[in-house]
Amino acid sequence: MDKIWAKAAEGLLSAGSLEKMAGESVTLHGMVQRIRRLGWGAFIVMRRHDGLLQCVIGNEGNEKLLEKLSEEQCAELSGTLQEADIKDASINPSTVELQVDSGRIIHDPEVRPSVDLAKKVLDLHIDTNLDLRPLSLRHPMERARLKVSEALTRAFRGYLYDQGFTEIHTPKICVAGAEGGANIFTVEYFDRKAFLAQSPQFYKQMGVAIYERVTEIGPVFRAEPHQTSRHVNEYTSLDLEMGFISGQEDVMAMEMGYIRKALQLLRRDYSYQLQLLDVNLPEPPDWIPSITLRDAHEIAGEMLEEDFSDEPDLEPVEEKAVCRYFLESEGCEFVFVTHFPREKRPFYAMDDPQTPGDTLSFDLLFRGLEITTGGQRIHDYDMQVEKLRRFGLDPNEFESYLMAHKFGLPPHGGLAIGLERFTARLLDVENIRLTTMFPRDVKRLTP
């Protein structure tokens, strides 16, 4: 019998700890990001798990290594960590570099990279970038984007856990769709047809009666044949649903709390990525303006000198105009829009008793793009059955869902944030495919 010792894991060096190790002898692994050869030797920039590290190697005694060294090799370098004056922090966010004594190539790639990963900015056509995703994501700036995306999920988990939410995992293979309108993918399920989840909505609502507050981070699938920079057919949804709310404002406040947390976490733990990507991070807001859809149409109408009052939803140009208005007037980059008409919202949306025809629902706009939809849901069984009928749906087909209502549900509401969209607007990236690791769209199923 062999034994795997838990403490063995502690022997793995992290780049974060290297700064404190100046003067020590270490052996480090990494992949060769770039090589700058000079007459006396070379600078080797090693790509490691959380950053880059400059390594200095002289010719003497290392002739063979230097001759064979090339990009994307896996290498092991031994030497002394020493203080370094690094001009460009994107090369090395640390304050040390490795003075190499010896090294070896652990693995040599079959072919050289077909794109120039050593460039500071990976200047690729989006199509080339996506086709070569396993390679292009190795570039420091490309992988930094997904690191920011990680921060947003970390903050979501952490904040909601602190607020008493339970993280759940709901099925992605379903018997029916939750969202009206959006097309749904069909899959073969043994001898039956099943569908890919468009949203964890039903299960979140059931979860409210179980844990009172639930959250899920998971994939959702939309079979819409759209071809735009803000749509993909599989994306990551940051979901929450909470019981005993007094109104949708409670849900909106919870979202604000999360956003503040996310921005604080980014500032605290992701300064390397933010600097590398030259991110203009918003100040954590103390409040966010909230307007009705009618007001939004009016504001957009004035900004664009066009009449939107008959539109049931916000046009993309309106989203941009409304955001510009509140940035200029209030200095705020977030805007809530509320009271969407009944026909534009799913059957589980609570109707507003004050303004017939409207629902207690909201969107959150950020930098010109809708990144969230949420609202109060129907908790009363009779009310839900009646609304299903009004939508032309058969309540019998929603029997397992309606069990939640039938056996009692607290007043509740929730929301869903599009992770890739939030990340893209935060980073000022035009196409959400670039904030998706392996995007799925109408044309793309690989890599």
Add this chain to the structure above:
RNA sequence: GGACCGGUAGUUCAAUCUGGUCAGAGCACCGGCCUGUCACGCCGGAAGUUGCGGGUUCGAGUCCCGUCCGGUCCGCCA
């Protein structure tokens, strides 16, 4: 599903409108030089069936038709 745009070295682009020294540049690559670079620098070299098929023409990357592939935007939505 609709509208518009594009496809030229490994890669990012120029030359297309106005057909004729128009097969060009940067980076990557190969060779040489460089004792601190940091998107290193300097000198030299190799690299393209201009997506594919057809047509017009003395001549097509360029104009026309077809076809394949892709992008942007709209409907819808996160």
